[in-house]
Amino acid sequence: METIKIGILGLGTVGSGVIRILRDHAEKISNITGRRLEVKTVVVHNLKKKRSVDLTGINLTDNADDVLCDDEIQMVVEVMGTVNTAKEYIERALKAGKHVITANKDLIATHGPELISLAKEHGCDLCYEASVAGGIPILRTIVNSFAADRIIEVRGIVNGTTNYIMTQMNKNGASYEDALESAQELGFAEADPTNDVDGIDAAYKMIILTQFAFGKDVTMDQVKVKGIRGIQKADIAEAKRLGYVIKLLGIAKLVNGHIDVSVGPVLVPQTQPLAAIQNENNAVVVTGSAVGETMFYGPGAGELPTANSVLSDITSVTKNIVMGTTGFSFNDYTNELELADDSEVVYPYYLSLQVLDKPGQMLKLTEIMTEYDASFRLITQTQMNDRFARVSMVTHEMSESQLNHIVEKLNELEEISVLAAYKVLPEK
Amino acid sequence: METIKIGILGLGTVGSGVIRILRDHAEKISNITGRRLEVKTVVVHNLKKKRSVDLTGINLTDNADDVLCDDEIQMVVEVMGTVNTAKEYIERALKAGKHVITANKDLIATHGPELISLAKEHGCDLCYEASVAGGIPILRTIVNSFAADRIIEVRGIVNGTTNYIMTQMNKNGASYEDALESAQELGFAEADPTNDVDGIDAAYKMIILTQFAFGKDVTMDQVKVKGIRGIQKADIAEAKRLGYVIKLLGIAKLVNGHIDVSVGPVLVPQTQPLAAIQNENNAVVVTGSAVGETMFYGPGAGELPTANSVLSDITSVTKNIVMGTTGFSFNDYTNELELADDSEVVYPYYLSLQVLDKPGQMLKLTEIMTEYDASFRLITQTQMNDRFARVSMVTHEMSESQLNHIVEKLNELEEISVLAAYKVLPEK
Structure with a gap:
């Protein structure tokens, strides 16, 4: 059986998870793809740091060239985060004819279109299922299963940190400050929680979802973003009394044929499935004009769930290599929609x-x-x-x-x- | 733009839905696939029956040869139901080199393996997303997004009729007889409801799900099937008092590395998402050893939802035609599992x-x-x-x-x- 060699940029939780799954599920992956997948080289920042994952047989290096200039490596997995360096490495990988898989939502939401056309130019695959909603396979599902439907709305809980905070407030009556502190203690929120609690992370994900569901590239300044910072216990209680749960939702929807994308706290009726999504879980409701309302639910983050989404990209790219069909865009739907006016929404x-x-x-x-x-x-x-x-x-x-x-x-x-x-x- | 011509066998609700979506969403479908899709011929039993869908430009015939022997037709959609005639037509279509899409779960659950190898032999695609859980794109999601994960359990509400009946009993305190009658009046249940209420329909779907999730062909006699016929109001009430909802669930799970597949009434804790699935909706919970618990929810039946699943097959086959990659199995995972013993479950x-x-x-x-x-x-x-x-x-x-x-x-x-x-x- 032929072997496909993989280079990984970054060895945080997701990178470690990718190595673990590739090893633990090697037999099934070969059964399905017809190829043996081997991690050849991993690029890390600090060579001396102790690692929790078994790296036997894998080159560990702090020099990205060891992946980017290695002709044996056909596939590069970028899980290092940050925007600028990651972008440079991905560009170099694509120019060297390597297929790229990334979980970097900030990068894809900000520079997606140019990276996508670079990939196309070089006949490479560029996949990023893990960039939205961790373990939920939402992007590929939209591509494959809603191709012939007309999506009217995508709304969802796409940030685990804020959903954890809102769950603590809604269920346990915690204050915003206490809920945030508990999220930080459990590792769900970072020391500087800005990106999560101000809705920025959710907005990046909605930009990517909008691209897939509506074929439209929107930019950060076109998304109306409100966060949950300082949300009041009194409002949580009042909403509850009225039959609602307050959740941070991303909503992308068609209004009179125009697109509106927003992130913010929303009162969700207690009877709707989204109201029941607890803790760090994510859920995305996709409404199609033919299919009606569907919902996809799962873990929004975490080592193995996110790594599993990276793996779905790896197996998909492998199948494309086997069939000789690389170089097609992950999402092939484009539609020149105008933005909805505030008076329409x-x-x-x-x-x-x-x-x-x-x-x-x-x-x-x-x-x-x-x-x-x-x-x-x-x-x-x-x-x-x-x-x-x-x-x-x-x-x-x-x-x-x-x-x-x-x-x-x-x-x-x-x-x-x-x-x-x-x-x-x-x-x- | 090149045109791909389609023949449809059967013009019931699903067939009509397929024609409607192909017409209403023609532009988006062409945008994504790069081909124009045209229904050339529809085979019906009764030429004189009044149809609710606009058939302008489509040949209506009662002779299946008009599709099966027409070299211009590359793709055949079988939505006529029944097993024997459908099987004969599908075999003839595949032998004539036509790709086939079917929503026929009875046929696939009973004769899937032989049809799949016939398709392979002739380099044809054979897809059947619509055969399980109507509008929920569960089969393609398992193929694409769980390829590298090891699925431990698939459990779900996969029959809309019985879930409607159970909802009436659980929520409204209806008796089994009254709930069944109401389902029949609304068209959710047939005059002879055996297939639904005795769990046979759900069992067919679990056979197909088991094939996809575990790579294992099981036969009907290997599935332990119980239905909901005559379920008692007293048991519904007692379950409720204890914090449960009784639902008809299909469960396929690994037990000590062996597979167990069953259909039957199950007490589901009220706190679990499956307990909240109402009326004729379906939901499938897939648990992977890496990803954890994910759930896919949507309409279990109906003209447009089911037709949309057929359309996801049509667009997928079209992409394969464009890329020259037809002839690969819809599901490429096989695993020689043994059946679990009753003492293990x-x-x-x-x-x-x-x-x-x-x-x-x-x-x-x-x-x-x-x-x-x-x-x-x-x-x-x-x-x-x-x-x-x-x-x-x-x-x-x-x-x-x-x-x-x-x-x-x-x-x-x-x-x-x-x-x-x-x-x-x-x-x-």
Whole structure:
């Protein structure tokens, strides 16, 4: 049986997982692909660091040239992270005719299109299943199984760290600060949690999902991103009372034939499957005009789940090598969609306001709502402290531009400040 | 752009859905595959029947030769159902070098291996994504995304009719008879519901899933099949009280490296995602040794969902035609597993007994349990009527052979009869 030699850039959790699975499942992989897959060389930053995975028979080096300039290596797995160096290495690998597999969502979301055309130019495969939703095989499923359907919406929990935090808050009544600390202790959140809690990581993943589901490249500045930083226990409790769970959702959807991509806290009805996704798990709901609503659920991160997605790329590239069909894009769907305007994107909203506790405030609020043609479906006022009341409401559907006007006007008032403004998913 | 011509055998709901999607999504399909797909001829039983789908430009015929002997037709979609005639037509199509797509689970579960080798012999593709779990792209996902993982268990709700009936019983307290009648009125169940309610349809699907997940061909007589016919309201209520929902599950799992495949009513903990799958929806939980637990959820049947799975096969075969890579098996994993012995397969069980209401019965019961080294975790006795009591219990783990012995012994007693014996899924 012929052997295909692989070089790995990086030996963190995912890199170690790839080596482990390739070794443990070698027989099945050969059974399916007809090739023996061998990790020849691994490039690491620190040669002296102790490794948890058995590296017998593998060259360990700190010189990337040992992979990039080795003609025997046909496939390069980039799991080192960071953007600039990874990009340089991937470009060099592709130019040297090597197939590349990466789990680097930041890189693909930022420089995907140019790397994809470089791969094509050199007849190489470039795959990145592990860049979105860890162990859930969502990208390849969209490519293979939704090719003939027209996807209307992709929405999902695509960041495990924030879903862990929201689960602690929703289920155990933890404060944001305590939930974050617990996530950090368990290794689900980094010391600087910005990328996760401000929704940036989720936004990168939504950029990639949008490319696959809608054939459209959007850039970071075209995604409306809100994070979960400082989300209030009072809002979690109020949402619960109303039958909702607050989750950080990414939503990419068609609105009047235009595309809208956002990340932010959303009130999800407790009856919907997404509301039940706990802890660091991820789930993606894909709605097709033919198939209707489907959901794909699994671990969002972790050594072996993410490594398994890398492996699905490795076996897929191997099959392409065997059949002589390398050089086709991972995703072959392109569609020149325009971005939806804020006036087109409508949702019910949950608003939480701090209001000075004196007569006439409710009148001001309703006047502003009326001015922008908005109305509420539910409203509750509770005492916050001696001076302020908390007013929570769920509005009828309104557009993002209506919402923005209303929030701006309310914040101009000395007596009212807007504490939260979250989308509400409609019941079905 | 080149055109690929398609012949369709059968114009029921799925056939009509295929024509509809091919027409409505023609542009996207061409964008992705680089080919125009055209339905040239449709074979029907009754030419005079009124059709709900627009057939402009399509030849309608009642002679299968018009498809099978037409050299212009490269791809045949079999959605006529039945086994014998469908098998004959598919064999003729493959021998004529035509690629075949079928949604016929009975046929694939019964004659899959011989059709697959016939396809290979003639360099043709044979795909059948729609044969399992309607709109859920589960087969292709197992092939593509679990290739390098070692699947430990596949369990799922793979029959929409019985899940609709169980939902009515679990949620609305309906009796089995009323729930079945309501399913029949809504068109979810046929006038003769045997295939669905006795678990036969689910068993066919588990045979195909076992082939994909474990590489092993099992036959119908190797699957342990129980249906839901006559399931009792009292057991539904008792399960609910204990924190479970009764669902008809198919389970294929590795036990000590041996394979066990079964279909039957199972008590699913209310906290598990499968417990929440409602009505005619399907869901398949795939557990891999690397990836852990993943779940795929979607509509289990219906015109467009099932047609969309057929379309995923059509686009996949089209890509293979374009790349010159037809003739590879849909599933390329084979593994010579042995069947697990009844003594290896252990579960906790739910038992429901009718017991003559006189002293000494509980002693007899516990004596028999003890004789076979089994014990219970929970037990409840309630009054059934003047003469009989109902005893419900959840046992500790025991093997199927222990269970079979105990049930046999209990049924030998005049005073006790076993009303139900269902597996219980452990909490995680």
